[in-house]
Amino acid sequence: MTNTPITEMTTRAQDIFRVVVESYLDTGAPVGSRTISKAPGLELSPASIRNVMQDLEELGLLAAPHTSAGRVPTEIGLRLFVDGMMQAAVPTQEERDAIESQITERGPVEDALRATTSILSGLSSCAGLVLVPKREPLLKQFSFVKLSEGQGLAILVSQDGGVENRVLDLPPGVSESALVEAGNYLTARYGGKTLSQALATVDGEISAGELAIDKASEELVRAGMVTWSRDPSDRPVLIVRGQANLLQDNSALADLDRVRRLLDELEAKQEIARLLDNARDAEAAKIFIGAENKLFSLSGSSVIAAPYKDGDGQVVGVVGVIGPTRLNYARVVPMVDFTAQTLSRLLTK
Known part of the structure; x- marks a missing residue:
C-alpha cells in the first residue's frame, strides 16, 4: 500500500498512470505498454513505459492480473486518481433534463425518489440508490x-x-x-x-x-x-432500482461470483443504508471504492453518494449509485451531485 501523493510522482509517471486508469475505466481491459505508447503526447518507447509501470506497480497503484502483460489500477490507484487527477465532466443538457423531468412537484415525494433511483440507474448503468428521509411526514x-x-x-x-x-x-x-x-x-x-x-x-x-x-x-x-x-x-428507508444493470458490465460474466455477492449485499438494505448514512455530512458526492468499506470488500464495488436537504437546509437523505469499481467516475460523480441538488430544490419549495 502507499500514500504517495500525485505531487511526488514524476510528470512521466503521472501521464502513464492517467492513461492506464482512463483506458481501463473505458474498456475494462488490462493496458499494455504498446497501447500507452500510442497515446498522444507521450513519445516514449514501450521499454521506458514498462519501467515506469513497474515502478507504479511497486507503489501499489497498478497490478498485473493473472498472466496478462498489461496493468490495471488497484483500488488504491483508483482512489489516488479520483482524488487527485480526475477531471469531472459536467452533466449534459440531455442528462440534466432527464433527471429534472423525474423530480417534480407533482405527487408524493416518495414517487419522485423512486423515479430518481430509476433515472440514475439508467443514466449511469449502475444500480440507483436513494436513502429516504428519516423524519416522518406530518x-x-x-x-x-x-x-x-x-x-x-x-x-x-x-x-x-x-x-x-x-x-x-x-x-x-x-x-x-x-x-x-x-x-x-x-x-x-x-x-x-x-x-x-x-x-x-x-x-x-x-x-x-x-x-x-x-x-x-x-x-x-x-x-x-x-x-x-x-x-x-x-419502514424501508432505502429504495434500490436497476440491479439488472450490474449484469451488463463487461466484466460481469467473467466474475459472476462478484456480481452475485453484490446482489446479495443489495438485499441487505439496512447495511447499505448505514453506508449511505456516512455520506450525510459530505459537502458534495462522496466515493466509496471497493475494500475501503467492509461491506464491499468481497464484491469489489464502488458507491457514489451525495446528501440532499430540505427547506431548512437540513440533510434529510442521500442519493447515489452502486456498481463495479470500474466506473466512469468523471461522468457519474457530477451526475449524482446534480441529482442531489435537484432533489434539494424540490424539497425547498
Whole structure:
C-alpha cells in the first residue's frame, strides 16, 4: 500500500498512470505498454513505459492480473486518481433534463425518489440508490371506507401528498356515519402531527376514555389506529432500482461470483443504508471504492453518494449509485451531485 501523493510522482509517471486508469475505466481491459505508447503526447518507447509501470506497480497503484502483460489500477490507484487527477465532466443538457423531468412537484415525494433511483440507474448503468428521509411526514387527513360488511380501508394522507391505505376489520354493524365521524375526529385531532405522535396520544386517550365521539366511532378509531401501530422506524428507508444493470458490465460474466455477492449485499438494505448514512455530512458526492468499506470488500464495488436537504437546509437523505469499481467516475460523480441538488430544490419549495 502507499500514500504517495500525485505531487511526488514524476510528470512521466503521472501521464502513464492517467492513461492506464482512463483506458481501463473505458474498456475494462488490462493496458499494455504498446497501447500507452500510442497515446498522444507521450513519445516514449514501450521499454521506458514498462519501467515506469513497474515502478507504479511497486507503489501499489497498478497490478498485473493473472498472466496478462498489461496493468490495471488497484483500488488504491483508483482512489489516488479520483482524488487527485480526475477531471469531472459536467452533466449534459440531455442528462440534466432527464433527471429534472423525474423530480417534480407533482405527487408524493416518495414517487419522485423512486423515479430518481430509476433515472440514475439508467443514466449511469449502475444500480440507483436513494436513502429516504428519516423524519416522518406530518399527517393531513384520515378517512375510512367500507369495502364489505366486515372489512374497510383506512386511508392516511400526509402533508407532502403521500397516501397509505390499510385494510382493516370493521366493528360489527358499523354505520357510514361512524366511518365519517371517526375520520373527521382523527383529522381534526391529529392533523399536523407525525404518525408516532398521533399513535402515542390516541392510545392514551382511548385508555383514559377521553375520546369525544360515540362508542361505534371509538371502536373504529381503535381498529384504525391498530393498523398503523407498526413502528415507523421499521419502514424501508432505502429504495434500490436497476440491479439488472450490474449484469451488463463487461466484466460481469467473467466474475459472476462478484456480481452475485453484490446482489446479495443489495438485499441487505439496512447495511447499505448505514453506508449511505456516512455520506450525510459530505459537502458534495462522496466515493466509496471497493475494500475501503467492509461491506464491499468481497464484491469489489464502488458507491457514489451525495446528501440532499430540505427547506431548512437540513440533510434529510442521500442519493447515489452502486456498481463495479470500474466506473466512469468523471461522468457519474457530477451526475449524482446534480441529482442531489435537484432533489434539494424540490424539497425547498
